[in-house]
Amino acid sequence: MTFSLYRPLANRDMGLVDALLTCYRRLYGGIGFTILLLGLLLAAGLPFFVKPGLTIPHIQFMFYLYVIGTALSYFFSYARSLFIADQRAYVNNINQVGCRFIQNIVQIVVLVVWQNYVAFLMLHIGGTLLANLLINWRAKQQYPMLTWRSSQRIPETIKQNYERTSLEIFQRRLVLLSLTVPIIY
Numbered sequence: 032m033t034f035s036l037y038r039p040l041a042n043r044d045m046g047l048v049d050a051l052l053t054c055y056r057r058l059y060g061g062i063g064f065t066i067l068l069l070g071l072l073l074a075a076g077l078p079f080f081v082k083p084g085l086t087i088p089h090i091q092f093m094f095y096l097y098v099i100g101t102a103l104s105y106f107f108s109y110a111r112s113l114f115i116a117d118q119r120a121y122v123n124n125i126n127q128v129g130c131r132f133i134q135n136i137v138q139i140v141v142l143v144v145w146q147n148y149v150a151f152l153m154l155h156i157g158g159t160l161l162a163n164l165l166i167n168w169r170a171k172q173q174y175p176m177l178t179w180r181s182s183q184r185i186p187e188t189i190k191q192n193y194e195r196t197s198l199e200i201f202q203r204r205l206v207l208l209s210l211t212v213p214i215i216y
Contacts (some may be wrong), residue, residue, distance in 0.1 A: 032058075032196050035189050036116035045176050048113075050183040054190070055109040058197045063105030066204065070098030089149055096152035100159055101208060107163035110170035113177075122173075126166045134158030 032055060039047040074094050081090065114122045134154055141150045171179070185193075 032193060032200075033112040033116045035192065036112065040117050045174075046181070046183055047185070049177045049179070049181040050185045051189070052109050052113060052177065052179060053181040054185055054193060055112060056179065058193060059105045059108045062197065062201050062204070063102045065201065066105065066208065067098060067102035069205070070102065070208065071095065074098070093149060093152055096149065096156060098208075100152065100156045101204075103156060103159045103163065107167040109179075110163075110167045113170055113174065114166070122169060123166060126169065127162055130158055130162035130165065134161075 036048060036051055039045075039051065074091055077091055077094055081087065087093075111123045114120060134157070138151050138154045141147055141154060171177075
């Protein structure tokens with residue numbers, strides 16, 4: 032989907048860029064909320080994936096945290112795409128590496144010192160949220176001409192391509208989520 036931003040950015044058609052990012056924000060927000068909803072519904076069936084008699088404290092809560100972390104990764108993705116399409120992926124990379132580095136160090140400390148997997152998952156959510164908020168803040172600073180809430184219509188061909196690509200990405204993430212559901216034997 033990022034590729035559709037290349038031409039408008041090269042031509043400095045910021046109206047179309049704003050419209051595309053607005054559409055992108057809505058699509059990815061919808062995907063994030065859908066993953067959250069489906070994950071929470073799947074949590075009801077979590078006991079079927081755990082061997083009878085095996086008790087893992089807080090497993091359902093840990094699954095909820097995992098789903099929240101997965102869904103959260105979709106929000107503010109549009110800001111990342113703007114930097115990537117504008118040939119400035121390094122801004123996103125520095126943001127991601129910096130936030131993940133800090134997150135991983137703190138997670139290691141939490142696991143070694145307290146051996147608390149719930150806190151580990153909460154730190155993952157916090158790290159994802161921090162990275163998302165920072166990249167969004169940076170995008171608003173670097174592209175003040177964008178409203179991020181454009182009412183301009185995008186060309187139908189681009190819109191159809193967005194819908195198809197979004198569905199493919201959603202299906203891929205759903206498969207990944209289903210493959211990583213903890214099955215304990």
